[in-house]
Amino acid sequence: MYDTFYGLNGRPFQLTPDPHFYFESLTHRKALSYLGYGLAQGEGFIVITGDVGAGKTTLVSHLMATIDKARLTAANIVTTKLDSEDIVRVAANHFDINTDHMDKAQLLSAFEEFLHAEARAGRRCLLIVDESQNLPAGALEELRMLSNFQLGGQALLQIFLLGQPEFRDMLQNSNQLEQLRQRVIAHHHLEPMDAEEIEPYVTHRLSKSGWSGRPKITSSVFRLLYSETDGVPRKINALMSRILLMGAIEHAEMIDQPMVERVIADLNGEDVEIAAPPTATAEPKNPLWEKPKKAQTASTDAPVSAPAPFPRPNRRPRRSMKWSTFVLRKRRRNRPHRLPERGLHPKRSPPNRLWLRQPPTRRWHSRSISWQSVCRGWKRA
Numbered sequence: 001m002y003d004t005f006y007g008l009n010g011r012p013f014q015l016t017p018d019p020h021f022y023f024e025s026l027t028h029r030k031a032l033s034y035l036g037y038g039l040a041q042g043e044g045f046i047v048i049t050g051d052v053g054a055g056k057t058t059l060v061s062h063l064m065a066t067i068d069k070a071r072l073t074a075a076n077i078v079t080t081k082l083d084s085e086d087i088v089r090v091a092a093n094h095f096d097i098n099t100d101h102m103d104k105a106q107l108l109s110a111f112e113e114f115l116h117a118e119a120r121a122g123r124r125c126l127l128i129v130d131e132s133q134n135l136p137a138g139a140l141e142e143l144r145m146l147s148n149f150q151l152g153g154q155a156l157l158q159i160f161l162l163g164q165p166e167f168r169d170m171l172q173n174s175n176q177l178e179q180l181r182q183r184v185i186a187h188h189h190l191e192p193m194d195a196e197e198i199e200p201y202v203t204h205r206l207s208k209s210g211w212s213g214r215p216k217i218t219s220s221v222f223r224l225l226y227s228e229t230d231g232v233p234r235k236i237n238a239l240m241s242r243i244l245l246m247g248a249i250e251h252a253e254m255i256d257q258p259m260v261e262r263v264i265a266d267l268n269g270e271d272v273e274i275a276a277p278p279t280a281t282a283e284p285k286n287p288l289w290e291k292p293k294k295a296q297t298a299s300t301d302a303p304v305s306a307p308a309p310f311p312r313p314n315r316r317p318r319r320s321m322k323w324s325t326f327v328l329r330k331r332r333r334n335r336p337h338r339l340p341e342r343g344l345h346p347k348r349s350p351p352n353r354l355w356l357r358q359p360p361t362r363r364w365h366s367r368s369i370s371w372q373s374v375c376r377g378w379k380r381a
Helices: 026-041 056-066 084-094 104-120 137-146 165-173 175-183 195-208 219-229 233-249 257-267 371-375
Strands: 045-050 072-077 124-129 157-163 184-190 325-330 333-338 347-349 353-355 366-369
Touching: 026 045, 026 056, 026 157, 026 184, 045 056, 045 165, 056 072, 056 157, 072 084, 084 104, 084 137, 104 124, 124 137, 137 157, 137 175, 157 165, 165 175, 165 184, 175 184, 195 219, 195 233, 219 233, 219 257, 233 257
Parallel strands: 045 157, 045 184, 072 124, 124 157
Antiparallel strands: 325 333, 325 366, 347 353
């Protein structure tokens, strides 16, 4: 609704992770560096943890959108309420391995054969496991066993583990995961964004949706967003969606702090009055494009007067040689004379004479010069 009112080409604050709206904050830049380092190593486990809505899935999706799929085969597992055998079968299915009517031994053999075939084709395999905090220790141990497959001293499978802070605690404190901890080559925890990053984050997502400055957002809104969401991206998205929805309902062209406070009160269950949209005002009349109204017809008894004559435009006056100089040459002596404001108008006649509204004068006795000729250095009369 609000995207149509504000002229956006999409929903900038949707809750579904979308790599198109990826915003590189300081903590996301560090996490992306660790992921790039892990891909360059081509082995082991990389662990990315963070609070709910911190942007873990968006980060990995952005990374997957930038890799060369001709050299890397990736599979992503989201449902992780699985035991040790199911996790292997689900991973094989995501790699398009047929696992029908296979026991665990056959399943592992088919998985290894697939990894060898990909390696011979020049492709590496990457397995991404999201919501890893739901996996039991036995399932994590099975993933470690899958990472043992090698060909010529080179690991055939690399695994990314994404989870919430409790997965980090389980990985550090569980005695059953000692071998898995030794296989982790990079680990980063996504922190919430800082207060200075809220405004760039909001404007970045709006710009990705075709935002052209409408609605305007005051600086106090970003401070209030940080205090209410603690810098968590998903919380910011949820609150901004409600704010834009309120603005569209009220036909608001500016998002300010009072509107955000009313939205927060509405989310907390308080009664909030929605302002009525402003009534449409009539556009000012402009006589330039308005069609002239017809004059009212007079009664037949009234005398009909003749139309007023159309005013005749004034003729353009002749240009006068206002600052011209008239030089007379007689007996090798020049005598310049300044003409009046309405000076003489020289006209040349066919018999090579110069007429100055006076008795005719020979051309070699008189010449009319201007300031341009004087500036060019012409001095002789």
